């Protein structure tokens with residue numbers, strides 16, 4: 001049996017049945033939009049407004065594809081005008097949703113361009129029947145939306161997202177590039193006919209129809225990636241101060257313990273705010289929280305780039321110093337103690353001196369767990385407290 005060679009080239013795309021393609025892709029777009037709708041309540045609160053805009057955009061783009069599918073069977077003026085208006089509004093909503101995703105405000109010009117496009121389209125269908133003007137304006141506006149959205153996702157996404165942001169930027173640039181090429185080439189190419197629709201027109205139409213499906217998938221990925229990253233971050237961050245929490249500190253100390261066998265040293269500083277209960281009792285819990293934030297700020301500043309400082313629990317903080325010997329660890333503790341002593345918490349009608357007591361210990365190679373070094377730091381801290389507070393004490397041996 002002889003096999004017929006598969007002869008699919010880009011030129012064969014022109015032979016595909018556009019109506020079936022548009023309708024299938026419209027159904028797919030509605031399906032992915034539906035998935036986004038089903039996931040809505042599970043999305044993070046700050047993603048939900050963007051997701052609503054996105055679903056409206058998907059609905060409009062799917063309807064636009066239906067209009068384009070039945071273009072030949074509907075009267076030209078309303079079908080071209082409605083189809084293109086829906087498509088332009090759809091891409092504007094996508095760009096708006098992506099801007100919103102990253103906390104940006106509405107860019108009114110996105111919709112301003114749509115209004116301008118509708119006027120030019122209406123005129124080019126009635127007063128001056130110019131096919132090319134319609135393509136330049138409609139495709140040009142959609143490409144502008146896509147490329148602006150790609151820029152926003154690139155600019156704001158790289159700080160926060162990994163894979164999904166790059167995927168969205170790539171898809172938007174690819175689709176924006178093809179739709180834009182259609183707009184730019186329109187003045188130089190003959191208008192399409194039934195027998196010769198022209199490759200760029202077929203590609204532009206297909207990309208326009210596939211756009212909501214691929215982009216909605218990328219949007220879903222962005223939403224889930226944001227949730228994943230935020231949850232991971234929340235698991236290692238203290239909610240009040242934003243400093244690393246006990247879990248992160250213990251993990252950092254364990255990493256350091258693992259490196260001690262290689263000759264690296266690891267210092268620990270445990271500190272506890274002095275008479276914190278009386279700050280709460282005298283000035284209220286809110287002022288107590290402000291005091292914790294104040295200490296957190298001073299610690300963050302004091303150890304920046306050298307060590308990890310975090311909230312160990314309640315009014316206790318821990319500084320983990322990888323690579324530091326005993327002298328450096330004591331010097332760091334003294335400098336933090338002095339910084340706290342010298343910097344009261346200044347509120348509009350209150351200046352509150354806040355001090356802390358510090359316990360220093362070194363992790364030893366024969367420590368089988370970090371808890372042993374923490375217990376030595378805690379014992380030193382207890383001595384600092386019992387010998388008058390507002391001072392540094394070092395492990396006994």
Ligand SMILES: Nc1nc2c(ncn2[C@@H]2O[C@H](COP(=O)(O)OP(=O)(O)OP(=O)(O)O)[C@@H](O)[C@H]2O)c(=O)[nH]1
Pocket residue numbers: 240272273274275276277278280284285286287288289292313314315385389
């Ligand atoms: N405002 C506020 N208070 C907290 C928080 N976590 C723990 N505390 C308070 O911290 C206080 C700790 O008090 P104690 O352990 O008695 O110690 P202290 O008053 O600091 O006394 P010394 O440590 O002996 O100097 C308690 O009153 C807790 O309610 C918090 O997140 N916010």
